[in-house]
Amino acid sequence: MTATPSVERSGTTVSDSDPFLVVEDLSVEFPTPDGPVRAVNGVSYTLELGKTLGIVGESGSGKSVSSMAVLGLHDPKRSTVAGSIRVGGQEIVGMAEPGMRKLRGNQVAMIFQDALAALHPFYRVGAQLAEAYLVHHPKASKRDARRRAIEMLDRVGIPQPDGRVDDFPHQFSGGMRQRAMIAMGLINDPSLLIADEPTTALDVTVQAQILDLLQDLQREFNSAVVIITHDLGVIAEMADDVLVMYAGRAVEYGATKQMLTRPAMPYTWGLLSSVPDVQADTDARLIPIPGNPPSLLDPPPGCSFNPRCAHRDKVPGDLCRTTLPELLPLAAGSKHLKRCHLADPEAVYQSEVLPEIAPDLVEEA
Amino acid sequence: MFAYIVKRLLIGVVTIVLVSMAIFALFWYGPSSPARPICNQETSNRCTPERLENFEEQLGYNNPIWSEYGAYVKGVFVGRTIEIGNSTIDCDAPCLGVSQRSRALVWDELIERLPATVSIAAGGAALYLLLGVPIGVAAARRRGSFADKALVSSFLFISSVPYYLFALLAWLYFTLIWDVPILGSSGYTPPWESPWDWFTGLLLPWICLGIFGCTQYTRYTRGAMVEALNEDYIRTATAKGLGPRQVVYRHGLRAALVPVITIFGIDLGVLLAGTLFTEYIFDIQGIGRWGLSATYSLDLPVVSATVLFAAIIMVLSNILVDVMYSALDPRVRLA
Incomplete structure (x- = not known):
């Protein structure tokens, strides 16, 4: 298809059967003086319009890097991106810069964490929003762009938007800045919105407001949303599907409900065990995952999680240490995929993990 | 903003006054008589102690430092008359004195x-x-x-x-x-x-x-x-x-x-x-x-x-x- 600067959603060729975002076997590698670092390694997922995918993992697991690849934000001189990313049927990997620019902020927009750093300190909020609008609407006048900026600020719930539009980012509160960031992301009605830890820098009450806002806007615009987070609470609230990443690889992928009730990979168990629950019994224990994520320069052989895995002795032989498990369906035909050698992870979870983290759930059962 | 600039200008004026006092004192109390160059010049390098004394008297170096500094400041704002050797020079404001070497007005x-x-x-x-x-x-x-x-x-x-x-x-x-x-x-x-x-x-x-x-x-x-x-x-x-x-x-x-x-x-x-x-x-x-x-x-x-x-x-x-x-x-x- 020809890339047009139009923002009409009809401008993208999406057949009903093909999801809007298709990522296949995506790898991102950065050369460093100590050798190449493969920050993302063979990740695949799909996302339909109107749906939300949550990507979870620790810092350095490759969740942000994989999403930045969707916007082509990796400098080709400093990185190698392989695999395939199709947005509305358009291949992103290897796309020339001018075509990429028409896509960025237009069909695909990104909301960054820490809006204070992500907004330019020297330009007024309204000017930054208007700039995002004007770059994709070259025929629009500055007045139109300003009107549109005010409209978007109003839409994301900023009080007195026609006055606040002339404020500088430092004059906004943290929650308002994140709202302005969201307004900037949505100003061109993108079909795909990537939110990179949109609530990390905010306090909890504001977090909930921002998540509600994102959900409202998603319903209104029917966009596809990728939400990157390390907060499983955010996932439970927002996501239809979850992708768990560890050391650059997808280790578990499936529908959110499935994943939260029947997680099938020790790393996911570890993440769940680390979530404090205010309503839980005070006897419930918070169990951190021991150790640190592995160095991507020298990843451990076999399963990348094996050095930190409490359950590797349940796998016969030293399979965990020698062979990388494949990302396979939990059961034949299941859409719930896991990368683990455990033969029956469900049984281990029910008998060993659940009693530790949620004793009340076990008693009820 | 305006108040800030005024405040900074006032501090600046104080700084400049202090600098002018310091430089004045430095020469005044320095090891060499400030009248010596002019004495050498006027007497074709036959500046005897008596002649030097005369020049110091004429140039005001025998007066207290604050009265000479006062005369200097007064010259800056209203001008003054300066006598060097046998000549009298009218120095209009802003008068920064007369160059001892060239006898021209410093301001000029x-x-x-x-x-x-x-x-x-x-x-x-x-x-x-x-x-x-x-x-x-x-x-x-x-x-x-x-x-x-x-x-x-x-x-x-x-x-x-x-x-x-x-x-x-x-x-x-x-x-x-x-x-x-x-x-x-x-x-x-x-x-x-x-x-x-x-x-x-x-x-x-x-x-x-x-x-x-x-x-x-x-x-x-x-x-x-x-x-x-x-x-x-x-x-x-x-x-x-x-x-x-x-x-x-x-x-x-x-x-x-x-x-x-x-x-x-x-x-x-x-x-x-x-x-x-x-x-x-x-x-x-x-x-x-x-x-x-x-x-x-x-x-x-x-x-x-x-x-x-x-x-x-x-x-x-x-x-x-x-x-x-x-x-x-x-x-x-x-x-």
């Missing part, structure tokens, strides 16, 4: 020499900003590449050569040995007499100042740009779909320029206060040379005037920098 000499120094300073500073900033931006965009490394190390080499040697070699080769047309003719001609001669005469000094100064500005700009280009808001600008030029200049350089402009304001002040080496090497009668030769001959009124002039310029350029800083960075509020 200052005004006469000012255009040369301003010409050198303005041209040199403009050149090093215009060279330094774009080169710094280009280096920052290609940071880590061979071109960047070659540029950084060659600029480090230039800036580690002492400036006087650099300027002297330039003058030696371009003017004396090769006698390059246009470039080779250096010296100051007032622009209102001949703009072309003014331009050609100052071209080599400007280039020397420009090349030498731009190495610093390249470093500042490169550093500030590398920092700015790593900021989150640059990634935001790219993610909006802006082209590389808008990202680098409108978002990156806009932020990187703030520290550079700050340093530039101070540097310009330093240059205006006297481009000593440049004036000396290229034989231009500016403030810097004037002050230096006055120091050699212990010409107190001239030295005081140059120091006072430098103090005023520095106070003003500091205020200007602070005001510009708040204009450039909306997060800075002046109060």
Whole structure:
């Protein structure tokens, strides 16, 4: 298809059967003086319009890097991106810069964490929003762009938007800045919105407001949303599907409900065990995952999680240490995929993990 | 903002008064009699102790320091009459005294020499900003590449050569040995007499100042740009779909320029206060040379005037920098 600067959603060729975002076997590698670092390694997922995918993992697991690849934000001189990313049927990997620019902020927009750093300190909020609008609407006048900026600020719930539009980012509160960031992301009605830890820098009450806002806007615009987070609470609230990443690889992928009730990979168990629950019994224990994520320069052989895995002795032989498990369906035909050698992870979870983290759930059962 | 500027100006006035007192006291209490140069001059180097005593009496050095300082300050605001040797000189306000060596009014000499120094300073500073900033931006965009490394190390080499040697070699080769047309003719001609001669005469000094100064500005700009280009808001600008030029200049350089402009304001002040080496090497009668030769001959009124002039310029350029800083960075509020 020809890339047009139009923002009409009809401008993208999406057949009903093909999801809007298709990522296949995506790898991102950065050369460093100590050798190449493969920050993302063979990740695949799909996302339909109107749906939300949550990507979870620790810092350095490759969740942000994989999403930045969707916007082509990796400098080709400093990185190698392989695999395939199709947005509305358009291949992103290897796309020339001018075509990429028409896509960025237009069909695909990104909301960054820490809006204070992500907004330019020297330009007024309204000017930054208007700039995002004007770059994709070259025929629009500055007045139109300003009107549109005010409209978007109003839409994301900023009080007195026609006055606040002339404020500088430092004059906004943290929650308002994140709202302005969201307004900037949505100003061109993108079909795909990537939110990179949109609530990390905010306090909890504001977090909930921002998540509600994102959900409202998603319903209104029917966009596809990728939400990157390390907060499983955010996932439970927002996501239809979850992708768990560890050391650059997808280790578990499936529908959110499935994943939260029947997680099938020790790393996911570890993440769940680390979530404090205010309503839980005070006897419930918070169990951190021991150790640190592995160095991507020298990843451990076999399963990348094996050095930190409490359950590797349940796998016969030293399979965990020698062979990388494949990302396979939990059961034949299941859409719930896991990368683990455990033969029956469900049984281990029910008998060993659940009693530790949620004793009340076990008693009820 | 207005109140802030007034406050800063008042503090500046206090600074200047203190500087003038310090320089006055320094000569007054110094080991050599301030009357000796004039005594030597008047008596054809047969300055006996008695004659020196007479001159000290006439020049007021036997009065208490505060009354002489008072007379000096009064001269600045209302003018005064000065007697030297057998002559009486009317010194109108602003009277900075009479040069003991040339017997001319210090104020007149200052005004006469000012255009040369301003010409050198303005041209040199403009050149090093215009060279330094774009080169710094280009280096920052290609940071880590061979071109960047070659540029950084060659600029480090230039800036580690002492400036006087650099300027002297330039003058030696371009003017004396090769006698390059246009470039080779250096010296100051007032622009209102001949703009072309003014331009050609100052071209080599400007280039020397420009090349030498731009190495610093390249470093500042490169550093500030590398920092700015790593900021989150640059990634935001790219993610909006802006082209590389808008990202680098409108978002990156806009932020990187703030520290550079700050340093530039101070540097310009330093240059205006006297481009000593440049004036000396290229034989231009500016403030810097004037002050230096006055120091050699212990010409107190001239030295005081140059120091006072430098103090005023520095106070003003500091205020200007602070005001510009708040204009450039909306997060800075002046109060």
